[in-house]
Amino acid sequence: DAKTTQPPSMDCAEGRAANLPCNHSTISGNEYVYWYRQIHSQGPQYIIHGLKNNETNEMASLIITEDRKSSTLILPHATLRDTAVYYCIAESGYSTLTFGKGTMLLVSP
């Protein structure tokens, strides 16, 4: 699995877009980019994943650069309930996830 690098923390004002970056410069062609988040004292929650194309669902958008060496998770209108640790994972599909330290996103009023 490719190593990912994320900033340890980020702040965002409520109602604004939260853009969480992830670097995965050693990603291989068959590895997907997954995003999960963990709200305090809860199990991780799947957000979105992608291979090459940008993806959007009801929770977020995932923008993957053309060279696939980095990606950005976008929460279009952050709320206080989006305060959580966000994990970016590059995974080849052998069914195991390797969690790094993630980014602690603090959404403030």
Place this chain on the structure above:
Amino acid sequence: SAVISQKPSRDICQRGTSLTIQCQVDSQVTMMFWYRQQPGQSLTLIATANQGSEATYESGFVIDKFPISRPNLTFSTLTVSNMSPEDSSIYLCSVEGQGSTDTQYFGPGTRLTVL
């Protein structure tokens, strides 16, 4: 996505004792996993619970300490044996979604404190 429940949600145990954690899924799933999250740390995979065969353990985790059962496609247990305070953690089970590219769904976790 699958609905996953864990029992107990939390427990406080004495050192030297054992605790069995249950994980129940509302649908049949092929892959089930057990993770540990030590205080202030990220998640670490303990093992993959295989139905009908022995669990597959990650480096640093052994069957004698963390025996796992997987009697069917909707249920698994993890036992934390001969506990010490260093075993104080959140233990989480997860399952792989059906028809997805290895997306995993997690249970709410079991918060274990060992005194």
